[in-house]
Amino acid sequence: MNYQWFGFIGMALVLSGCGGSDSKPKNTASSSSMAMSSMMAASPAPSSSAMASSSMAAMTTLSYSVKVTNLTAAQPLSPLAYTLHKAAFKPFTIGMPASLGVEMIAESGATTDYIAEASANAAVIMANTASGMTMPGEYKEFTLNAMVPMGEEDQLYFSVLSMLVNTNDALTGLNSIALKQLAIGQSWTFNALSYDAGTEKNTELQASIPGPAAGGEGFNAQRDDLANQVTMHPGVITRDDGKTDSVLTQIHRWDNPVARITITRLAP
């Protein structure tokens, strides 16, 4: 993990409002974006199983604000799928096949399957989507409030996933960041890298890329990449660099990092 931690103490932007549409009343989220006015995701209900099983335990509230900045030239980021979870859940592992939910995000940007997958896992405290695209040069912020059994605060991890939409199956985000050493008022900033889900060959053909550069297909269940495994992304070639059948141009190229992600722990 490529990370830089800065002490942005006291600089958190605390966004007002809780997500009224979140069907899990004690875990709420809200988000906003530079580009869009109202951001509460009407996403599927996070699992309540973890909460229900520990309903006898005393609970404590943990609050975070997350800011994701798109560092690319021309790769909009799809809606951010984020989870607060324990170690037994991991969004993906380098060298292993992507789950269907991760494939869905990486090929189409759709988060429904991933949120359902995560919500079904007992190790996931909350799973949600910050809706709307994060355009190049822009950022999105959201807050999350989670009720966690007392004594389990040290077991929490944060993950967030998003597609680089002008690609076949590129994604970025954070994969299981341990939060236990993040104190109230502190921030950590990470430089997020680009991954290849390994679920779709990087043809760069118009028909295979769903982003605005192409308008082609998103998800396809077929897995035809070099190997069915998540790796770092090799970047795109584009027609300006000799891939004559590519729908992409030089503007769609990128280098790592592709996003900057800041997590701030708020006072509950």
Added chain:
Amino acid sequence: MKKNLFAGLIALTFIPSTFAADYSVKIENLTHGTYFTPLLVSAHPAGTTLFTSGMPASANLQAMAEGGNISGLDADLKALGAVNIANPASGLLMPGKYTMADLGNPGAANTQLSITAMLLPTNDGFVALNNLTLPTMPGTYTYLLNAYDAGTEANDEIRGSGASGMAGMPVPPPLEALVGTGGTGVTTTAEGFVHIHRGVLGDHNATGGASDIDASSQRWLNPVARVTLTVK
């Protein structure tokens, strides 16, 4: 609090301990389609280095970077009292795969960690963790590794030799079916000094064009490897 782990650097803010420590290393090939030749993992004394960026490569680094031959670097470091693990993956480390190297307690004098292997298909590209001061506080430490160019051979990107000073890329059996033929060559000039690799060019003509490398499947972006160091 500021902590920066980029490019394998970690700020060591704690006081080196005199306690013995055991070290194990996990090395992951993060790339989409680039192979690592046999790795050399070494806990070695301070005062030596695999290479210095901006300076010409040593003959033994050249042999590793052009042909995957780690025997010279292995011998150099052992002569200094290093504890080395050569070829932990028992051959090539495939894209997306990992290998483990258990260094045990390398002794008080071996305070540095270096890891390297050639990248295939390239002319003289290699991955390296160079001369990291081993942490002594128990824990798990993660480092991201970049791809370097040894600067000893022109990046012609066509089939050739893995011997030092001989042009072209070695193409061992697993790469045979993945690397093209008939390329005319991308360049004939070696750079002359070690530097961060600019990446390969490649093309989409498997039987011609300038390069025998496939652009869509054999390029990479840094980082190319992740090292997870466990100190006990």
